[in-house]
Amino acid sequence: MSSSAPAATLDATAQHADPRAPRRVRHQPRRRTLTIRAIEKIAAHMVRVTLTGDLEGFVSLGFDDHIKLFFPDGTLDADGAPNMLSRDFTPRRHDSAANTLEIDFALHDAGPATRWAAQAKPGGTLTVGGPRGSFIIPLAYDWHLLVGDETALPAISRRLAELPAGTRALVVGEVDGPADEIAFATKANATVSWAHRNGAAPGASNALAQKLATVKFPQGDYYAWVACESLEAKALRQQLIADHGANPKWMRAAGYWRRGAVAVHDVIED
Numbered sequence: 001m002s003s004s005a006p007a008a009t010l011d012a013t014a015q016h017a018d019p020r021a022p023r024r025v026r027h028q029p030r031r032r033t034l035t036i037r038a039i040e041k042i043a044a045h046m047v048r049v050t051l052t053g054d055l056e057g058f059v060s061l062g063f064d065d066h067i068k069l070f071f072p073d074g075t076l077d078a079d080g081a082p083n084m085l086s087r088d089f090t091p092r093r094h095d096s097a098a099n100t101l102e103i104d105f106a107l108h109d110a111g112p113a114t115r116w117a118a119q120a121k122p123g124g125t126l127t128v129g130g131p132r133g134s135f136i137i138p139l140a141y142d143w144h145l146l147v148g149d150e151t152a153l154p155a156i157s158r159r160l161a162e163l164p165a166g167t168r169a170l171v172v173g174e175v176d177g178p179a180d181e182i183a184f185a186t187k188a189n190a191t192v193s194w195a196h197r198n199g200a201a202p203g204a205s206n207a208l209a210q211k212l213a214t215v216k217f218p219q220g221d222y223y224a225w226v227a228c229e230s231l232e233a234k235a236l237r238q239q240l241i242a243d244h245g246a247n248p249k250w251m252r253a254a255g256y257w258r259r260g261a262v263a264v265h266d267v268i269e270d
Contacts, residue, residue: 019140020223020250024133027059031070031129036122037100044179045107046150047117048092051126052100060091062134063159064227064254066265067091069103070127071112084127085112088256088265090154091131093161101128104157106150108202111262137252142220143168145246147212147236149202150175151256152227153182159225160186168218174208174228191215203229203259209239223250230255230266237268 034051042048060067069089072082093102105117116126146156146169156171163169165187174195175181181194195211208228224246226236237253240246255266 020138022135022137024135025061026133027131029130029132033125033127036120036124043182046104048102048104050100050102055099060094060131062136064155065091065131065134067131068129071116087113092154092158104154137223141223143218143222145170145222145224147172147226149228157184160184160188160190163188172211217244226253227256230258234268
């Protein structure tokens with residue numbers, strides 16, 4: 001790959017004049033092995049891993065970008081090397097000046113990512129790939145709605161950190177209980193409401209829907225961003241349109257995971 005090639009290119013269809021229309025940017029992804037600089041526990045079941053190393057040319061422009069992380073699955077190939085599984089994660093924060101990349105891990109009962117994060121230590125390594133592209137949601141709205149469970153919290157955290165001062169935002173987040181709530185650093189005028197599952201299995205409660213029905217929405221046009229279990233994201237999208245006047249064109253709903261499946265990412269549309 002030529003070093004003079006552009007790091008990111010706009011899709012031709014994204015060249016338009018509508019200031020409220022999201023745009024897609026394609027990147028030239030590559031795989032890189034990074035070193036763990038620090039690990040911080042930010043909630044009862046969430047840790048933040050700060051990586052450093054070969055980050056030259058890394059580009060992430062959208063707060064809900066996805067990168068691939070590669071974890072050993074516990075088996076070996078014919079040459080004795082670990083077989084790897086990939087999972088999608090949000091690049092929580094990339095600091096080019098400090099040459100660091102932050103990734104937040106929600107710790108569940110099982111899975112290769114949880115196993116890796118539970119034993120990770122500074123000096124260890126992690127292989128990452130991507131992102132292949134970014135979906136950039138403009139700021140030209142009266143306010144912004146961010147809804148999601150633990151898997152969405154890194155993207156919500158990044159969005160709030162990047163919103164300009166004075167921007168109005170409403171957050172509805174689902175976690176098991178108060179110990180799993182995280183603190184959001186933001187200059188925005190943000191209101192945060194937490195929905196607690198209180199021991200119910202993730203994706204098996206309607207905590208987000210119930211909380212969403214009780215919060216007071218600000219006046220004006222808004223962009224709604226939703227990410228959680230796939231069927232729940234679909235139901236929340238329908239709830240927002242039916243009960244809160246959400247404009248389907250000003251909405252992005254995604255299933256970051258699906259009950260009974262692995263490595264799933266669904267975009268919920270009509």
